[in-house]
Amino acid sequence: MRRAYICSPLSGNISGNIENAKRYARYIFKCGMAPVIPHFYALVLNDEIPDERKLGMQAGLSLLWVCDEVWVFGDEITEGMKKEIIFAEKLNIKVKYISEKELKKTEVI
Template identity: 65%
Template sequence: MKINQITLTDLRRMNGKEGLILQGCGGETQEWVDGINEMLTDKGILLDNTKFENVSVFQNDGVTCILYPFADVHLDIGKLAMWRLQSYTAFAGMWLSDYVDNRLSGFEPEQNKEEKLKPDCALIGCDFNIFNLMGIASRTLKQNGMAPFIPHFYALILDDSNKEERNLGMLAGLSMLWVCDAVWVFGDELTEGMKTEIRFTEKLNIKVRYISENDLRTSEVKNDKIKKN
């Protein structure tokens, strides 16, 4: 087991790496690491008998934080994302990349990649069925080297009338927001589920792109529809 003491500057030089940061980790670091290893193993998140053995500790505004890097472990990342959301009040867990972007003003400038422009998406005269629109948006993003994620996918494999399955689908969709660059909102009516996703998006400081029904009927969706929250 290796426990490293690092600075905030060290974190800002970790562009291209990913890990889990837990905040408010007072006391013995070894006890924290052993406890998290045991917990994530029991929940089927740490796989193939791997565990975190090379962690880093740092201080930010008087708060002790521990970075658990993903480089040397095998993870069920979907289960980890769900666990991080469910345990946020206890551990305030954040992905390394999100922590640096939101708490430390981003990675060091010379390491930043040029931000990709969001592509225009031609929708004039299209069938406005939600699944058809998702297909058009997905193809547009793919053609521009982006990877779309559509939470409506969970409506196809889960029972939305079942409260437990609906909550599972909502949590799964919210967990994916941590790795999104932007969120596109189609139509003029916002459901309660959409409002929940938008509020969470705003907390993560992710760009939201509002596309009204009028936009869909009369014009192409332009980049100036992007709003920074």
Template identity: 40%
Template sequence: MLKGKRAYICSPLSAKTREERMFNMGLAKAYLDTIREVFHCRTYASHAYLPLMLDDTIPEERKLALSIGKQLLDFCDVLIICGGRISSGMEGEIRYAHDTGKDVYWLEGGRDPFQLRKIKNWKEIEYAVQIPENHISE
């Protein structure tokens, strides 16, 4: 299904503390490797590396990071949602992917690890959007 395609990895970065953001960055790197190995595709995730250069809590740096992510998403064929929640940054990426005609999948755990569920429209997943807290950079 994804063999040879370019897949944009969409997972949470925002968190209450820098340590939690770095943990989320590590998860993004793990998703990159796992999805590449399991589905034999090329994987991309700007948030796996950009937090080393850009601070998600500084509005202009967050805006730049989101812009870079969008350019990378334009380069990709599909978007894969990873994790059990959708942050506001992820929401923007997912909506953009749908608007530009990209296939969107959700890597779900639980009973069927490494199974991709195709997401046909936003209504299927809007329940997973997190409610932003004041101290989480959204």
């Protein structure tokens, strides 16, 4: 199964953004791919502690090596997301953008 890395906001509203990552993972499954979800590192690391945030970012970037694509979700691109996108492009990994509008078309009400 091909793997898609979830690239979306985390900082700020961490619990809400983790819930969004779950939505994005379901979308990726519906598209026939396996989601790679770096957001779950925030469940064991404290994103508000700079060294732990850095560790989580490094761990997330290391996952890109095994991904086939990076899917950028939402209508906002944060600084952390920019780093993921740039790194993916350096690795020649396809980057796909999915807006909230596009995502909502596929969700069941």
